[in-house]
Amino acid sequence: MISLEHVSVSYGSGTYRIKAASDVSFEVAEGEAFGLVGESGSGKSTVLRAIAGLIPHAEGRVALNSQEMQGRRTKAERKMVQMVFQDPYGSLHPNQTVDQTLAMPIAIHALGNADRRVAATLREVGLGPEHRYRYPHQLSGGQRQRVAIARALILEPRILLLDEPTSALDVSVQAEILNLLARLRRDLGLTALMVSHDLAVIAHLCERIAVMSHGEVIEITTAEALSSGRVTHPYTRQLLRSNRGFDRSGAEIVEAAS
Amino acid sequence: MSEAPLLDVRNLRVTYPSDEGDFVAVRDISFTLGRERLGIVGESGSGKSTTGRAIMGLVAEPGRVEAEELKLGDTDLLNLDEKGFRQIRGKRVAMILQDPKYSLDPVMSVGHQIAETHRCHFGSNAKAAKAAALEMLSAVHIRDPERVYALFPHQVSGGMGQRVMIAMMLIAGPDLLIADEPTSALDVTVQHQVLAIMDDLVRRRGMGLILISHNLHLVSAFCDRVLVMYGGRVVETCVASELATARHPYTRGLLASLPELGRRRAELPQLQRDPAWALEAT
Amino acid sequence: MTDTTLVGWRGWLLDAAPSSRRQARLGRWYRAWMAFRRNGLAMTGLGVVLALVLMALIAPLVADPATANLQVLEDRLQPWSAQHWFGTDELGRDILVRILFGARITLTIVALVSLIVVPIGLAIGLPAGYFGGWIDAVLMRITDIFLSFPRLVLALAFAAALGPGIENAVIAISLTTWPPYARLARAETLTRRRAEFIEAAELQGASHLRILLTQIVPLCLPSVIIRLTLDMAGIILTAAGLGFLGLGAQPPAAEWGAMVSSGRQVLLDQWWVATIPGIAIFITSLGFNLLGDGLRDVADSRSA
Numbered sequence: 047m048i049s050l051e052h053v054s055v056s057y058g059s060g061t062y063r064i065k066a067a068s069d070v071s072f073e074v075a076e077g078e079a080f081g082l083v084g085e086s087g088s089g090k091s092t093v094l095r096a097i098a099g100l101i102p103h104a105e106g107r108v109a110l111n112s113q114e115m116q117g118r119r120t121k122a123e124r125k126m127v128q129m130v131f132q133d134p135y136g137s138l139h140p141n142q143t144v145d146q147t148l149a150m151p152i153a154i155h156a157l158g159n160a161d162r163r164v165a166a167t168l169r170e171v172g173l174g175p176e177h178r179y180r181y182p183h184q185l186s187g188g189q190r191q192r193v194a195i196a197r198a199l200i201l202e203p204r205i206l207l208l209d210e211p212t213s214a215l216d217v218s219v220q221a222e223i224l225n226l227l228a229r230l231r232r233d234l235g236l237t238a239l240m241v242s243h244d245l246a247v248i249a250h251l252c253e254r255i256a257v258m259s260h261g262e263v264i265e266i267t268t269a270e271a272l273s274s275g276r277v278t279h280p281y282t283r284q285l286l287r288s289n290r291g292f293d294r295s296g297a298e299i300v301e302a303a304s
Numbered sequence: 305m306s307e308a309p310l311l312d313v314r315n316l317r318v319t320y321p322s323d324e325g326d327f328v329a330v331r332d333i334s335f336t337l338g339r340e341r342l343g344i345v346g347e348s349g350s351g352k353s354t355t356g357r358a359i360m361g362l363v364a365e366p367g368r369v370e371a372e373e374l375k376l377g378d379t380d381l382l383n384l385d386e387k388g389f390r391q392i393r394g395k396r397v398a399m400i401l402q403d404p405k406y407s408l409d410p411v412m413s414v415g416h417q418i419a420e421t422h423r424c425h426f427g428s429n430a431k432a433a434k435a436a437a438l439e440m441l442s443a444v445h446i447r448d449p450e451r452v453y454a455l456f457p458h459q460v461s462g463g464m465g466q467r468v469m470i471a472m473m474l475i476a477g478p479d480l481l482i483a484d485e486p487t488s489a490l491d492v493t494v495q496h497q498v499l500a501i502m503d504d505l506v507r508r509r510g511m512g513l514i515l516i517s518h519n520l521h522l523v524s525a526f527c528d529r530v531l532v533m534y535g536g537r538v539v540e541t542c543v544a545s546e547l548a549t550a551r552h553p554y555t556r557g558l559l560a561s562l563p564e565l566g567r568r569r570a571e572l573p574q575l576q577r578d579p580a581w582a583l584e585a586t
Numbered sequence: 587m588t589d590t591t592l593v594g595w596r597g598w599l600l601d602a603a604p605s606s607r608r609q610a611r612l613g614r615w616y617r618a619w620m621a622f623r624r625n626g627l628a629m630t631g632l633g634v635v636l637a638l639v640l641m642a643l644i645a646p647l648v649a650d651p652a653t654a655n656l657q658v659l660e661d662r663l664q665p666w667s668a669q670h671w672f673g674t675d676e677l678g679r680d681i682l683v684r685i686l687f688g689a690r691i692t693l694t695i696v697a698l699v700s701l702i703v704v705p706i707g708l709a710i711g712l713p714a715g716y717f718g719g720w721i722d723a724v725l726m727r728i729t730d731i732f733l734s735f736p737r738l739v740l741a742l743a744f745a746a747a748l749g750p751g752i753e754n755a756v757i758a759i760s761l762t763t764w765p766p767y768a769r770l771a772r773a774e775t776l777t778r779r780r781a782e783f784i785e786a787a788e789l790q791g792a793s794h795l796r797i798l799l800t801q802i803v804p805l806c807l808p809s810v811i812i813r814l815t816l817d818m819a820g821i822i823l824t825a826a827g828l829g830f831l832g833l834g835a836q837p838p839a840a841e842w843g844a845m846v847s848s849g850r851q852v853l854l855d856q857w858w859v860a861t862i863p864g865i866a867i868f869i870t871s872l873g874f875n876l877l878g879d880g881l882r883d884v885a886d887s888r889s890a
Contacts, residue, residue, distance in 0.1 A: 085491040100785055124791040137782040141804045143610045150800070151790040176603035179610040184602070187348070194786075201790065216347040217518055221561035221572035228571070243492065250563035250572070273566040288492040289565060323620060324600075 047237040048074040048097060048205060053106035055092050066092040068261045070106070074254075076204075079231060079238040081252030081269075083245060083285070089261035090241045094207050097239065098129050111204060125155060128198035129207040133214050134190035138182040144168070144193050145178050151201050163200060171196045172226060188219035195226065199234070206231070208240040212247060224250060245289040249273055257282050310480055310512040311337040311359065314373035318354050321366050329354040329367075331536040337480070341506065341513045343523035343544065346533035352516045355533075356482045359514075360399050361389035376480065395425050398473035402485040404465025408457040414465075415441070415453025418472045425476040440471040444501050463494035467501060474505060481506060484516045499526055520547065520558060532558075534581050554581055621884045628880020634873025642693045645686040655679060655838040663856045675845070675859045676852055684840035685866050691841045692870065695756055695825045695834075696818055702760040704810060707767025712798050712806070714768070715775025726772070733765035737824055745833035755834040759824050763817065767810055774806040808885045815878030819871035826867050842867050 055067040067089040074080040082090040096104040099119040108115045110126055131137035138147055145164060152160045168178060171192040182190055191211060198206060211227065212220040228251060231238050242248045248255055249269040257264045257279065265279040277283055318330040330351040335342070346352040358369045359376070361384060374381040376397055384392075393399075401407040409417055418440055419433035428436070434453075441449035444467040457465060466486060473481065483502065487495035503526065506513045517523050523530055524547040532540040532555050540552040550556055557575040600617070604610040622628055645651075658678035665673045672681035714725040741758035748754045778784065778801075787797050828834035829843025837844060842863040849860025 085493070098789055100788060119791075121791040124789060129786070129789055131782045131786065133782060137786055139783045139801055139804075143604075143607060145607060145610075150787070150792070154791050154796070175605065179604040179607060180602075181610065181614065197786065197790075217520070218347060218558055218561060218575040218577075221563075221574050224563065225571050225574065246563040246565045249565050250568070269568070273568065284493065286565075288496060 047076040047078070047111055048080075048239060049107075049109040049112075050093070050097070051107040051109075053093065053096055053104060053108060055089075055096055055101055055104045065261050067096065067104075070258075070261075070263055072256055072263065072266060074237060074239060076237055077235055078254065079240065079252040081248035081255040082239065082241045082258060083243065083248050083255055084258035085243055085285075087260065088258040090258050091209055092261075093258070094129070094209055094239065094241050097205075098127060098207055099124065121155060125201050126203055127205040127207060128201055128203040129209060130191070130194050130198050130211050132210040134187050134194060135182070135214070137194050138190055140182055143179045143181055144173075144185075147193065148197055148200055151197065155201060157201075167196045167200045170199065170230070172222075186219075187215050188222060191215060191219075191223055192226070195223075195230070199230065204237060206236045206238045208238060210242050211240070213242065213244070220247070227251065245272060245285060257285065308377065309336040309338050310377060311514075312373055312375040313337075313355075313359075314371060316355065316358060316369070316371040316374060318351070318358050318363055319368045319370070321368070329536055330358065333533070333536075333538045335531060335538065335541070337512050337514065339510050339512050340529065341503075341515065341527040343515045343517065343527035343530045344533060345517060345520050345523050345530060347518055349535070350533040351536040352533050353484055356399065356484050356514065356516050359480075359482060360393060360397060361386070362399075394421060394473070394476045394478065396478050397480040397482065398476070398478040400466070400469050400473055400481065400483045400486045403489045404457065404460070404462065404469050405489075407469060408465060410457050413454050413456055414460060414468045415449075415455075418468065418475055421472050422475050436475060437471070440475045441468075443474075443505065444468075444471045446471075461494075462490045463498055466490065466498045470498075470502060470505065474509070477509070478511065480512045480514070482514045482516070485518070486515070487522070488517070488519070495522075520555075520562070537581075539581055552581075553578065618884055622880055625880045625883055627876045628883065631873045631876025631878070631880055634869060635877055638689055638693060638870055638873070641686050641689040645683075645690055648686065649680075649683045651687065655840070663852060663859065665856070665858060672862050673856075673858045676848060676856075679840075681845075681859065681862055684845060685842070685863060687840040688842045688845065688863065688866070691752065691835050691839065692822060692825065695752065695759070696821055698756045699760050699763060699821050700814055702756070703764045703767055704814060706760075706764045707810065708771050708803065708806065710764075711768035711771025711773075712775050712802060715772035716779060716794070716798060716802065722772075725768070729765045729768045732761060733769075735762050737762040737820075738827055741824065741828055742831070742833065745828065750833045750836055752835050752839075755825060755828045758828070759821055763821065766817075767813065770809055770813055771806050774809060775802055778802060778805050808881075812878055812882045812885060815874055815881060818874035818878070822867060822871050822874070 050073070051071050053067060053070045054065065057064050057066060070089070070093050072080075082093060084090045092101070095101050097108055097110070099115060102118055110123070113123070115123060148164045148167060149160050152158075152163055157163065164178070165175065168174065173189065173192050173196070177185065177189060185193065208227065212223050215223060224247065227238070230236065238251070240248060240252055249272050252269060254266065254268055255272060256266045259281055264281050265277065267277055267282070271277060272286065275286060277286065313336070314334045315332045316330055316334070317328065317332050320327045320329060333351075333355065344352045344355060354363065357363050359374070359381065361381065363369050369382070371382055376392065379392060379396070408414065415434070415437050418437040419430070422428055422433040422436045423430075438449045438453060441452055446452050446464065446467060452460070452464070460468065481502075486502070487498055490498060502513070505511075515523055515527055524544045527544045530540075530542055530544050530547055531538050532550070532552065534554050540550055540555045542550060547555070548559070550559065554575070557573070560573045561575050563572060598609065599613045601609065601613065604613055656679060658674070660678065661670070661674050662676055662678040663674060664670055667673070670680045670682065672685065675681055675684070710725050710729060714722040737759065740762050741755065744754055744758035744761075784797060784801055787801055825834055826841075826843030826846065829841040830847040832844070832847065834843060835841035845863035846860045846867070849863070853860050
């Protein structure tokens, strides 16, 4: 369903050239849930955006549903893949009601039946008619993220990209959203690609996981392997150890340069 | 431990009046703090950050701080005016915030900012302040203090920025350190380093520490005691190591809803909020 | 948290779960109004502006337009009396009536300038900020060129070239007023350009035009409108200045600046002829300033 070959993304030029992602290749089968995990600066969000078509100057080959994506995407190509962003506060237009936010994609693709579609999608993500005409600042973080999910689903995409969908949410809301995403994926047969820095969250939702660092894919492993600690690369091992929680005896005070 | 507590809070209440009625951010909470590590855990809206700010006197107008007792050592914080607060901030109680990007002055070198704090409280001259700042930078395990002294905040990574903040806040030798989500903006590996440094300093100087966070596991591993806040109230107090056997349904529900590596569940149990929790007494 | 049950239309407006777009939008406006209402100075400003509008509207109802220009030379330079509340000017015309009709001219100039300046500013600033690159460079250099002209000098040049009159005054003022709005629109666009909701719109296949019109314009409008309100004072003063120099509304039109000018000769003995229109200019400018400040406070507090 998703195929990346030697994808690289660079910003800037000359001495200030930064390689956000270098030579990334992997494949995701249809209906699979694939995870990208890494720390900040690892390139995981960049790869996601390259798949989404938000980085036109990306090098390498990105193919979705066996169609190669080139340059600026067409409307039909955009319909196939949608994304849920990290920050529920920033991904909704502050001056538009939920209704307007959800109606726009319908209008862009001229799908018709706007009223029915909006109502149905809201129900699907667990929101009701009382939320439909609210502005983002009148919704809680979890509700905003549900709206973002609804917006991603309203075009009936085949692929759902998730950029740290729960990192900006309260802990108690995280479980709701993760459950919602798991259910929707199952019910709608979506192919999901999720990015996170939290190993536990990724292992909960995804079956196969790629570990990234400094723009490169270090290792591709499975949730099972991570859970039982059977990993090969030392960086992955370090990530696992950090995720286990603060350990006074084990924390070395490393004198790091800036 | 027969000495007076470092911090004595009794029935603290913080109210924000607004057009649509009063909003009570912190409702009558009470706790004491000795020279130990206390963690205050809660989600957004629980009142944990407001508690920290009330202790520092940083609750902005039109917010109101009321309490039966709010004492730092033998200083009454409740009736302290702005001038009084300025004297104790930095010198007796200090606060570290979440993101050094926003809490450091972007147009001054980091070393200069630390030195300035020293000069403010001790009236030292430039040379003495610089020497003190360099010493502090070493104390937070920065390998090359001279070089880092001259750097500007944007040239410094997140973890190092937080260490600079710690240096700046501890240079005047306060008794109490309040850390409000000090590691939430940092990568996991860096988080541990920064916490270890805080731990080291707090222990060596015999300070009290209040760690405010939303991360239950982090707080329980790092602190001695934990307060769990919900809706402005403290719903649970326990020894950190015993958090797994917490009694309050909110804490239990929260712990259960966290995804765990190694424990695959098809569906995570969702926290069912009981409106009664917001109304209970401590 | 205290519970305030609201009934009637207030309850409908402040309903936490609106059931239509209109209700949601009106509720939003009402909340902004509630915040605005708290500011005493801003309400004063609003009052002044509304008074200006009212004056302009009722002028033809209260007095026959002809009386504004009715010269009764025996009555010239009279102080206030029962017949002439503000006295008469050097040609025996009633000053109060002229102030009322002058309000219409002031309002016309202000409205026309606004209608020209805001669309031009947005049309130039938005694409500059959104597309960047050479489009930005070209548009901003054009803006810089217009920005470098001093307002009054350009207005004088225009009047000299095209002849005096209100229309030309409006054009002249507009030409030197739009550049800051282009800059403002560009700055706002640059700030929002990388916002995630813009990325989301791109992801849905929205065209550049749709994004500019539906996503970015609503974000720029508040600051543009506030800037405009604060600029009003300057626009009014420039118009009055042009009138003073004889380049705006031509006699016998009752334009405030022209009235000040013609009252200069008798300033020492019959001070009211020049001073009263001067006060009118002053109060109107002040009103707009206070209104603009109030609007900015409301906008700041909502975005804070």
